[in-house]
Amino acid sequence: MKAFLTTECAMAIDPALAADTCTYMEAIAGDGGVHDATGVWWLSPDIQLIGSASGADKADPGVDNTVDVTLHSVAGTTCAIPPGTESLTIDLWVANPSLAMAPNNSASTAHIDSIGMPSLAAGGSETHQFHWMPAVGLPASDPQAPGHKCLIARCYADPLIPSATNFFAPDDPHVAQHNICIVPCGGPGAAKRPAGCGLDVTTVNPDVRKPQRTRLRATFDLNPSAAVREVVLKRLKNTKGFGRLSSTPPRRFELRLREFPKAKVTDGTKGGGAKRPPAYEAEITLEPAQVIALRFVADLSGAKLGDAYIFHLMQAGPEGQSQGGLTVVMMAI
Incomplete structure (x- = not known):
């Protein structure tokens, strides 16, 4: 991060x-x-x-x-x-x-x-x-x-x-x-086959005067901080079907940007150990004050029932400065 x-x-x-x-x-x-x-x-x-x-x-x-x-x-x-x-x-x-x-x-x-x-x-x-x-x-x-x-x-x-x-x-x-979303994945009829699921997300270019080169990133949290764990577990304990936080990444996850078919994408979802957690990154250019919709998708096939996966979605501006973030917790039920 x-x-x-x-x-x-x-x-x-x-x-x-x-x-x-x-x-x-x-x-x-x-x-x-x-x-x-x-x-x-x-x-x-x-x-x-x-x-x-x-x-x-x-x-x-x-x-x-x-x-x-x-x-x-x-x-x-x-x-x-x-x-x-x-x-x-x-x-x-x-x-x-x-x-x-x-x-x-x-x-x-x-x-x-x-x-x-x-x-x-x-x-x-x-x-x-x-x-x-x-x-x-x-x-x-x-x-x-x-x-x-x-x-x-x-x-x-x-x-x-x-x-x-x-x-x-x-x-x-x-x-x-x-900004946090708890997303149960599966539902009736899928209890034995935890499947992929997604979340629609919005973002904006905070610069109202000029276009900005923007980087969007999704990362799987291999080792949540005490503050993140506290917030997430407080919500998961009231979520039916929760079993445990997963320390193993899902098979794949990505950011889908339908408005930007030529986005520069770096797929690092296989990860590289503790120093390089699994991540997916896309680089796009947003017009002044442009609001866009994207979809975050994770493939939870093969997950154990009750596994919860913590992801952080982030936006960085042209100089690498943080502009926004969202924590998404997807759970196989």
Whole structure:
């Protein structure tokens, strides 16, 4: 993962929020708002969606879905907020399973709400609960359609006006993202023959002015970090048929890009040991603000029933900078 991404380019932080050095959200619990752009930064514990019927990370139409968003303040007196600050603002967006997302692109995200809350004491944390009722009958392409959802939140001192076109994730400490999908594969009639399955995914060129050379990558996680294991297992324990996390890669997986039949593809799904985990990579060029759909597919034939496979899907920009990510857990049932 670290070879795919780079930290050599300058950190991308929203200049409009630079005056607030106190308020932050965490990508990994305890990171203090310092997000590791070369790691799995899109499983923030500070954003939690609970569908009324479907449960964690899913939305149900026509009923109340709750989203808990947690903010933090830097401890001590080393940070600053703009003069005249009276409260904090939280913005919340929702999307279909996605890699990169954009705040002003209705094909990419939907703005759920923005609320104000009291300023935090130094070193303090506070959680606000959003109530979201998606409309019934939305098409699957709508960011508010039912099913697995990706969420992104932004918090900042109220006198500030953040960018309307870019989230500046993952570097900006004011922004956090929560993107994970649990995908049971098989179903009735296939219980003895775990088969391949897939997930539709959306992404966007976050640059609204110029085309970008973009690399998309899917990798099988041979050795999940403690943070990844915690998030994944918390969800799998409530998933019928789960047996174990697989440490053996599936036979094959790939990114299908119907809009880019000439994409430059590197198929490394056979892997190369612990230092080179199985991966599939595609290089394409996206037009300014272009939103595309792709499909992630894994062949689970030969898997043991109950095996769960952790994949990370990532997007990198022209300088190797991380632009988005999604964790997909496919399980043979």
